[in-house]
Amino acid sequence: MAYLQLxxxxxxxxxxxxxxxxxxxxxxGEFVVFVGPSGCGKSTLLRLIAGLETATAGTIxxxxxxxxxxxxxxxxxxxxFQSYALYPHMSVYENMSFALKxxxxxxxxxxxxxxxxAKILNLNDYLMRTPKELSGGQRQRVxxxxxxxxxxxxxxxxxxxxxxxxxxxGQTRIEIAKLHRDLGATTIYVTHDQVEAMTLADxxxxxxxxxxxxxxxxxxxxxxxxxxxxxxxxGTPQMNMVAAANLKALGSKxxxxxxxxGYVGLRPESVIxxxxxxxxxxxxxxxxxxxxxxTLIYVSTAWGAQLVARQTSRTPLTAGANVGVKxxxxxxxxxxxxxxxxxxx
Amino acid sequence: MxxxxxxxxxxxxxxxxxxxxxxxxxxxIYFSVIxxxxxxxxxxxxxxxxxxxxxxxxxxxxxxTMNTLLLVGSVIVITVVFGTLIALLxxxxxxxxxxxxxxxxxxxxxxxxxxALLWKHMMMxxxxxxxxxVWMFFGFTPVDWLTDWPLWSVILIVSxxxxxxxxxxxxxxLQSMDREQLEASRMDGANYLQQxxxxxxxxxxxxxxVVVMIEMIFxxxxxxxxxxxxxxxxxxxxxxxxxxxxxxxxxxxxxGVASAGALFAVVLANIAGVFLIRMVGKNLDK
Amino acid sequence: xxxxxxxxxMKVLRTILxxxxxxxxxxxxxxxxxTAFKTELQAIAVPxxxxxxPTLENFTIVQERSDYMLYAQNALITxxxxxxxxxxxxxxxxxxxxxxxxxxxxxxxxxxxxxxxxPAVGALVPIYVIAQTVGLLDTRTALTIVFTLSxxxxxxxxxxxxxxDIPGEILEASRMDGATLWQExRMVLLPLTMGSLASTGLLCLVFSWNxxxxxxxxxxxxxxxxxxxxxxxxxxxxxxxAKLSAxxxxxIAPIVVFGWxxxxxxxxxxxxxxxx
Numbered sequence: 027m028a029y030l031q032l033x034x035x036x037x038x039x040x041x042x043x044x045x046x047x048x049x050x051x052x053x054x055g056e057f058v059v060f061v062g063p064s065g066c067g068k069s070t071l072l073r074l075i076a077g078l079e080t081a082t083a084g085t086i087x088x089x090x091x092x093x094x095x096x097x098x099x100x101x102x103x104x105x106x107f108q109s110y111a112l113y114p115h116m117s118v119y120e121n122m123s124f125a126l127k128x129x130x131x132x133x134x135x136x137x138x139x140x141x142x143x144a145k146i147l148n149l150n151d152y153l154m155r156t157p158k159e160l161s162g163g164q165r166q167r168v169x170x171x172x173x174x175x176x177x178x179x180x181x182x183x184x185x186x187x188x189x190x191x192x193x194x195x196g197q198t199r200i201e202i203a204k205l206h207r208d209l210g211a212t213t214i215y216v217t218h219d220q221v222e223a224m225t226l227a228d229x230x231x232x233x234x235x236x237x238x239x240x241x242x243x244x245x246x247x248x249x250x251x252x253x254x255x256x257x258x259x260x261g262t263p264q265m266n267m268v269a270a271a272n273l274k275a276l277g278s279k280x281x282x283x284x285x286x287x288g289y290v291g292l293r294p295e296s297v298i299x300x301x302x303x304x305x306x307x308x309x310x311x312x313x314x315x316x317x318x319x320x321t322l323i324y325v326s327t328a329w330g331a332q333l334v335a336r337q338t339s340r341t342p343l344t345a346g347a348n349v350g351v352k353x354x355x356x357x358x359x360x361x362x363x364x365x366x367x368x369x370x371x
Numbered sequence: 372m373x374x375x376x377x378x379x380x381x382x383x384x385x386x387x388x389x390x391x392x393x394x395x396x397x398x399x400i401y402f403s404v405i406x407x408x409x410x411x412x413x414x415x416x417x418x419x420x421x422x423x424x425x426x427x428x429x430x431x432x433x434x435x436t437m438n439t440l441l442l443v444g445s446v447i448v449i450t451v452v453f454g455t456l457i458a459l460l461x462x463x464x465x466x467x468x469x470x471x472x473x474x475x476x477x478x479x480x481x482x483x484x485x486x487a488l489l490w491k492h493m494m495m496x497x498x499x500x501x502x503x504x505v506w507m508f509f510g511f512t513p514v515d516w517l518t519d520w521p522l523w524s525v526i527l528i529v530s531x532x533x534x535x536x537x538x539x540x541x542x543x544x545l546q547s548m549d550r551e552q553l554e555a556s557r558m559d560g561a562n563y564l565q566q567x568x569x570x571x572x573x574x575x576x577x578x579x580x581v582v583v584m585i586e587m588i589f590x591x592x593x594x595x596x597x598x599x600x601x602x603x604x605x606x607x608x609x610x611x612x613x614x615x616x617x618x619x620x621x622x623x624x625x626x627g628v629a630s631a632g633a634l635f636a637v638v639l640a641n642i643a644g645v646f647l648i649r650m651v652g653k654n655l656d657k
Numbered sequence: 658x659x660x661x662x663x664x665x666x667m668k669v670l671r672t673i674l675x676x677x678x679x680x681x682x683x684x685x686x687x688x689x690x691x692t693a694f695k696t697e698l699q700a701i702a703v704p705x706x707x708x709x710x711p712t713l714e715n716f717t718i719v720q721e722r723s724d725y726m727l728y729a730q731n732a733l734i735t736x737x738x739x740x741x742x743x744x745x746x747x748x749x750x751x752x753x754x755x756x757x758x759x760x761x762x763x764x765x766x767x768x769x770x771x772x773x774x775x776p777a778v779g780a781l782v783p784i785y786v787i788a789q790t791v792g793l794l795d796t797r798t799a800l801t802i803v804f805t806l807s808x809x810x811x812x813x814x815x816x817x818x819x820x821x822d823i824p825g826e827i828l829e830a831s832r833m834d835g836a837t838l839w840q841e842x843r844m845v846l847l848p849l850t851m852g853s854l855a856s857t858g859l860l861c862l863v864f865s866w867n868x869x870x871x872x873x874x875x876x877x878x879x880x881x882x883x884x885x886x887x888x889x890x891x892x893x894x895x896x897x898x899a900k901l902s903a904x905x906x907x908x909i910a911p912i913v914v915f916g917w918x919x920x921x922x923x924x925x926x927x928x929x930x931x932x933x
Contacts, residue, residue, distance in 0.1 A: 040760075076829075076833060077832075078829050078832070078833075097832070098829070098832040098833050099832050099833070099834075099835040099836060099837060100835075102835075103833065104833060104834075105829075105830065105833045107826045107829070107830060108826070109824055109826050111824060111826035111827045111829065111830040112827075112830075113827060113830070113831070113845060113849075114827075114849065115848040115849060124831070124834050124836075124844075125833075125834035125835055128834060128835045128836050128840060129835055172830075172834075176834070374759075376753075376757070376838075377753040377754075377757035377759065378753075380749035380750060380752060380753035381749070381750045381753045381754065381765070383746050383749070383750070384746045384747060384749070384750035384769075384809060384813060385750065385765065385769075387746060387806060387809070388769060388772050388806065388809055388810065391772065391780075391806040391807075391809075392772045392775060394783065394787070395775075395779065395780035395783035395784055396775070396779075396780075398782075398783035398786070398787075399779065399780070399782065399783055402782060402783070402786075457678060460671060460674060460675050460678065461675050463668075463671070465668060465671055465672040465675060466672055467672075467676065468675070470679075471675050471676060471679040472679075473917050474679040474680065474682070474683040475678075475679050475682060475683070476916070476917070476920055477683060477686055477913050477916070477917075478682065478683075478685075478686060479916065479923075480863060480867070480909070480912050480913040480915070480916030480917075481686065481867075481909050481913065482866065482867035482869065482883070482884050482887070482908060482909060482912070483867065483869045483884070484869050484884045484885075484887040484888040485689075485884075485887050485905040485908060485909050487888075487891075488887060488888075488890055488891060488901060488905065489685055489686075489688075489689050489902075489905065490685065491891065492898055492901065493685070493688055493689065493692060493898055493902070494685055494688075498703075499701040499703065499898075501685075501688060501705060504703065504704055504705055508704075531682070531685070534682065535682075536927070539920060539923065539924055540924055540928060540932050543921070543924045543932055544932050577931070577932065578932050581928045581931045581932050585927060585928060588773070588774060588776075591776055592776040592777055592778050592870070594777075594778065594869065594870045594873075595869030595870060595873065595884070595888065598869075598873060598888065598891075599887075599888045599891040600891070602891075612778075613776065613777075613778040616778050616781065617778065617781065617874070620781055620782050620785070621785075621874065626782045626786065629781070629782050630782050630783075633776075633778060633779040633780070633781065633782060634779070636776050636778055636779050637774075637775055637776060637779040639776075640774050640775065640776045640779070641771075641774050641775075643774070644771060644773075644774030647770075647774075648767055648770055648771055648774075650931060651767070651770060651929045651930070651931045652763070652767055
C-alpha cells in the first residue's frame with residue numbers, strides 16, 4: 027500500500043480552479059519531484075499536502091490515515107520553504123530545535139539531534155549565529171537542517187534552490203541527493219527547473235494547468251513522453267518540433283507513418299548534420315554554440331523551421347554555411363494534431 | 372474556523388470604530404434639525420433646516436469660511452515650497468546631517484498649545500518678544516502681531532509646526548530616488564536645474580499630493596492654536612470653521628446650530644478625504 | 658578653479674546653508690529651553706539675554722504647584738492607557754488583515770482611513786452630550802476612550818503595513834513545526850513584531866500626549882492634561898514666561914525625544930503607507 031496517497035484532489039481559489047483533480051501515490055522512501063511551468067499548481071499541491079491550504083475536494087491519506095482536514099501542526103511533515111522562512115529572531119540552534127521544543131522533547135535528545143544534523147550539514151560553527159549573519163547557502167542548509175532534526179514522515183521542498191546562484195545550486199542539488207540517499211526519507215520536491223527534476227527524482231510528476239500530465243522515472247519521461255508538452259518541457263535544449271507536413275518525403279522514404287496534421291519531435295541529438303545534399307533536407311547554419319564537451323548548432327530550413335542539433339564532436343561549421351540534415355528516425359517522437367503521442371507503425 | 376477567526380480578531384476594532392463614526396454622525400444630523408440650546412432646555416422640537424440657515428447666514432460664517440480656506444491654503448503652500456527646498460538641500464550627506472534633521476523635525480512634536488504660547492508670548496509679544504527686538508534692532512517699529520495680523524500670525528505658527536512634517540515626507544521620498552537615474556541624466560548632460568525639473572519634481576509628485584491631502588484634513592480643524600493665541604479675534608478676524616462651531620456649541624450653548632456647522636465641516640473634510648482615499652487605495656494594489 | 662574645488666565649495670556652502678536653516682527653524686524651541694532656565698526678569702530683558710547664569714528655580718516652582726503634578730499625571734495616564742487599549746484593539750485586527758487577507762480587507766482598511774476624515778469638531782457636540790449624559794465629562798476615562806478611537810485607524814494601518822512585510826512563510830513554518838495558534842503568536846509573531854508594536858505605541862503616545870482639542874473641550878480641573886494646563890497660561894496678565902517655559906519644557910521634552918525615534922514610523926503612519 028502507498029505511503030502517501032492523493033485521491034481526486036481539487037482546489038479552487040475564488041473563481042479559479044488551480045488543482046483540477048489529482049491522483050497520486052507515493053511509496054515510502056521515494057523521492058518524488060513535482061515539475062511544471064509557473065502557475066501549473068505544483069506549489070499549491072505541495073501546500074495542500076502540507077496542510078497550509080485546505081483541499082476543496084478529494085482526500086489525502088498518510089500511512090492509510092485520512093489527514094485531509096488535519097492542521098499542519100498535527101501532520102508531522104517538515105517543509106523547506108523557497109524563502110527558507112527561518113525565524114529571524116532565533117539562533118541557528120533555536121531554529122533547528124524549535125519543533126522538538128514545541129513537542130516537549132527531552133533537552134538532551136534535542137541537543138543530540140541538532141548536533142547530529144549540524145554535523146551532516148556542516149553547520150557546527152554557526153549554531154549560535156542568527157540567520158541574518160549567514161550566507162544564502164548556509165541559510166538554505168539551516169532550513170534543511172530544521173527539517174532533518176524532526177525526522178518527519180515526509181520532507182516537503184518548495185523550490186528550495188531558486189534563491190541560490192548557479193554554482194551553489196548545482197552543489198546543493200548534489201548534497202540533497204546525497205542526503206536523501208543517506209536518510210532514505212520520503213521526499214516531495216517542487217521545482218520549475220527540469221534539470222533538478224531529472225537529477226534528483228526517483229519519479230517525476232509533470233503538472234500543467236492543475237492536472238498531472240505524466241508520472242514516471244526521469245528517463246521514461248525523456249524517452250517516452252506522453253505528449254508534446256512533456257516532450258518539450260523535459261530536456262535542454264528543447265525537443266525540436268517539426269510539422270509533419272514538412273516531412274512527407276521522409277515518411278515515404280523511410281516507410282514511417284507520419285500522423286496527418288501532427289508533429290514529429292526530434293531530440294537535438296537525433297538531428298545529424300551532414301554535407302549538403304546528403305541528408306533528408308537542406309538547411310543553413312544560423313548559430314554555433316561551442317560548449318566544449320558538446321556543440322549546439324542552430325539551423326534553419328528552407329521551409330522556415332528552426333532546428334537545433336547537438337553533437338559531441340566539434341565542428342568546423344560557421345554561421346551561413348549550408349548543410350544537409352539527416353534524421354535518426356529510431357528516436358523520433360510522433361504527435362497527433364492535439365499533441366498526444368500518436369501510434370506509429 | 373479558518374474564516375471565523377480572522378473576523379473575530381477584526382471585530383473589536385471595526386465595531387468600536389463604527390460606533391465612533393456612526394453615533395456622532397447620526398446625533399449630529401438629529402441635533403441639526405431640532406431646536407437644541409443647552410441654556411434653554413425647555414425649547415425643543417423639529418425646526419427643519421433652520422439651524423443650517425442660521426449658521427450659513429451668520430455674518431461670521433463667510434469670514435470663518437474665508438479664514439479657513441486662507442489658513443489651509445497658505446500653510447500648504449508655505450510648507451510644500453519650503454519643505455521641498457529644505458529636503459533637496461539636505462538630501463546629500465554633509466557633516467552633521469543627522470543633527471540637522473533632528474533640529475528640523477523637532478517642532479512637529481511640540482504640543483500645539485505650547486507651540487501657540489511660545490509664539491504668542493516669547494516671539495510675538497510687541498514689547499518683549501524676540502521679533503520685536505529684532506525689529507527694533509533694525510530701527511523699525513515693532514508690530515503687534517496678534518492684534519494687527521491675527522490670521523497671518525496663526526498661519527505663521529501653524530506653518531512652523533507643519534513645515535517639519537512636509538520636510539520629513541519629502542526627505543523620505545527623496546531617499547527612494549533612483550541614484551542611477553540621476554547618474555544617467557548627468558551622462559546625458561543634464562544640469563541641476565534640469566534634473567530638478569525632470570527628475571526630482573516628478574519623483575516627488577506623489578508625496579506632494581499626500582502632503583496636500585493630509586495637511587488639508589488636519590488643517591481644516593485647526594483649533595488649539597487659535598484657542599490659545601487670538602481666541603478667534605479680534606472680532607472674527609482669526610476664527611475658522613472649527614472655532615466658529617466651538618463658539619456656537621460651548622460659548623453660545625447652541626448645540627443645534629453647532630451640529631449644522633459640524634456637518635458642513637464634515638462635508639468639507641470628506642471632499643479632501645475622497646481624493647486621499649483614492650490615492651492610498653491605488654497604493655494598496657501594488 | 659578645478660571641478661574638484663567647485664564641488665568642495667558647493668559642499669561647504671550647502672553644509673553652512675543647511676545648518677543655518679535648521680538653527681533658524683529650531684530657534685523658537687531653543688529659545689523656550691533657554692528661557693526655562695532664566696529668572697523672570699532675565700526672561701523679559703531688553704535686549705534679550707543669550708548668556709546668563711542658569712537657574713533651576715522655575716522647575717522647582719512649577720513642580721511645587723501641586724496641580725502641575727496632577728495634570729502631568731492625567732496626561733501620562735490617559736496617553737499610556739489609550740496606547741495600550743489601542744494596541745490591544747489594533748493588533749488582532751492588523752494581524753488578521755495582513756495574514757488572512759480576504760476579499761474585503763482592502764475595503765475595510767479604506768473605511769478605517771475614512772473615519773479619520775471626520776474632523777474632530779464634527780463630533781464635538783455629540784461626544785460632549787454623550788459624555789455629559791453618562792457622567793464622564795471631565796474624567797480620564799472619557800479622554801482615554803476618545804484618544805484611543807481617534808488614533809485607532811492610524812495604529813491599524815501602521816501595524817498592518819509592518820505585518821505585511823513579514824513573510825507569511827515564517828508563520829507557516831512554525832505551523833509545520835507543530836506550533837499551536839497561541840505558540841505561534843507568543844514565540845514567533847510577537848518577537849517579530851515587537852519593533853513595530855513599540856514604534857506604533859510610541860507614535861500613539863506622542864499624539865495622545867499632545868492632543869489639545871478633546872482635552873480642552875472634554876476636561877477641566879479634574880482630568881485636564883498638560884495640553885490644557887499650558888493653554889491656561891494664555892491669559893496676558895502677569896508675565897511669567899520663565900515658569901511657562903519651564904512647564905512647557907517639561908511637557909514637551911520627553912515627547913520630542915520620543916518623536917526623534919519614531920520619525921520613520923511617523924511618515925508611514927501619517928501617510929498611511931503612501932510614501933515609502
